[in-house]
Amino acid sequence: MIIDFRLRPPYGGFVNLDVPYGRAGQWLPARLGVPFPPGAAQRSMELTLREMDEAGVTVGVVTGRAVAPGVSNDEIAELCRLYPGRFVGIASVDLSKRAEAVREFRRAVEELGLRGLILEPGMGMGPQPVDVDHGSLYGLYEEAQRLGVPVLFTLSLFVGPDIGYCLRNLVALDRLAGDFRRVSFVVAHAGWPYVEAALGLALKRPNVYLSPDLYGFDMPYADALFEAACGYLQDQYLFASAYPLYPLKPAVEKTAAGLRSDAVREKALHANAARLLRLEG
Numbered sequence: 001m002i003i004d005f006r007l008r009p010p011y012g013g014f015v016n017l018d019v020p021y022g023r024a025g026q027w028l029p030a031r032l033g034v035p036f037p038p039g040a041a042q043r044s045m046e047l048t049l050r051e052m053d054e055a056g057v058t059v060g061v062v063t064g065r066a067v068a069p070g071v072s073n074d075e076i077a078e079l080c081r082l083y084p085g086r087f088v089g090i091a092s093v094d095l096s097k098r099a100e101a102v103r104e105f106r107r108a109v110e111e112l113g114l115r116g117l118i119l120e121p122g123m124g125m126g127p128q129p130v131d132v133d134h135g136s137l138y139g140l141y142e143e144a145q146r147l148g149v150p151v152l153f154t155l156s157l158f159v160g161p162d163i164g165y166c167l168r169n170l171v172a173l174d175r176l177a178g179d180f181r182r183v184s185f186v187v188a189h190a191g192w193p194y195v196e197a198a199l200g201l202a203l204k205r206p207n208v209y210l211s212p213d214l215y216g217f218d219m220p221y222a223d224a225l226f227e228a229a230c231g232y233l234q235d236q237y238l239f240a241s242a243y244p245l246y247p248l249k250p251a252v253e254k255t256a257a258g259l260r261s262d263a264v265r266e267k268a269l270h271a272n273a274a275r276l277l278r279l280e281g
Contacts (some may be wrong), residue, residue, distance in 0.1 A: 002252060003273035004052075005211045006188055006240035007060030009087070010043040011079050013071035019158075020245050028245055032214070040244030048243075049086065055248035059085070061240070061273070063118040063152065064092035064108075073104065077112035088277055089114040090152060093140070095121055095130075102139045109147050115277045117144055118152040118188075122160030122169075129160060133172040133179075141176070145183050150276050155198075156189035156215065167194045170201055177205040184276055186211055186238065195221035199228050202236050209276065213242035217254045226258035229268055237268045238276070 008014050010021065019025040021040065029036050039048030052060065064076045076089035091108035093101035108114040117140065122129045130136060132153055144151050155170065157163045170191045177185055185205075190212035191198035202208045210233065212225050229237035241251035252269070259265045274280050 001058040002056050002239065002269045003059045003061065003088075003277075003279075004057045004241050004243065004248070004251075005061045005186070005238040005273055006213050007052075007057070007062060007087075007243045007248075009045060009048045009060065009062065009079070009243075010040055011045055012075040013065075013069060015043055016069045017065065017071070020242070025245065028214075032218070032246075034246055034250065037244045037247045045083075049083070051243075051248050052086070055252045057241075057248055057252065059273075059279070060087050060243070061090060061277070062087050063090040064114075065118075065120070066092040066094040067120070067123050073108040073112055073114060076114060077108075080113070088279070090116040090118050092118050092120075095119070095137075098136055098139075102143050105140060105143055106147070109149055116150040116152060116186075118154070120154045120159065122154075122165050129165070131172040132169050133176040138179075141180050141183055145180055148278075150184040150186055150209075152186040152188055152211075154188045155191045157193055159189075166191055167197060170194055170197045173208065174201050174205065177201075177208050181207055183207060184209060186276070188240070189213060189215050189242075190221075190225060193220065195224060199224065199233070202228070202233055206236065209236045209238055209272070211238040211240045213240035214246040214251070216258075217246065217251060222258070229258075230260045230264050234264050234267050235272060238273050239269045 015021045039051050064073050065071045073091050080087045080089045091114040093104050155166050184207050186209045188211050190210045192215035239255050
């Protein structure tokens, strides 16, 4: 059983997002020299599920996005109900409405059955987005600790007002992970291109997980990520494709090839995510 920790199917509000379904989203696969998947290109859930089956992906982790046009938590929960056992939902909240954010997070987990929170403080907060350790966000982290669910961050060169936002927030996450040692934090895109800083952070903070997704295949630092995943990072590495930005089957094959043992592959492709999302048993 393979769990893909970042998969956005052609459902509901996802198809209205410029990334990954619009021109901007299709630009990146072309830039990386990989095809835009047929299921995404044809906006077909049937084809996407077939691509999942052909790649051996049993479960896709699907994240909401509160920034307009967005994908609501109710839409994510609806997707999970329509395709039972195939998707796990992660909540999002509108960080411009911080007084309501904790209540919506709690509702998404306790009433809708979503299993974590994604925060993208570099998006949708005006020209001066806050860093991940900003005090105004601590109520959300306290709620995550109470609920026992992980918090995901999207950190890469494309998030925030400039490329330095990514590096600055890896440093901020070091402080945050120290303040909330019982909360698991996931760095989607592994902070690319600041991968060495992310690897150091994950070594220092065992409650920080890295999910390199499309930046873990045929990209600078991919070898370093696989080397760490075979060593100290083996319990903190999460396979993801970032579908449709990367096709599912090549993502699985390249991850399996980069990991040196069946035991490590099992952790990266399944066990770590199952433990984090409480899907075990």
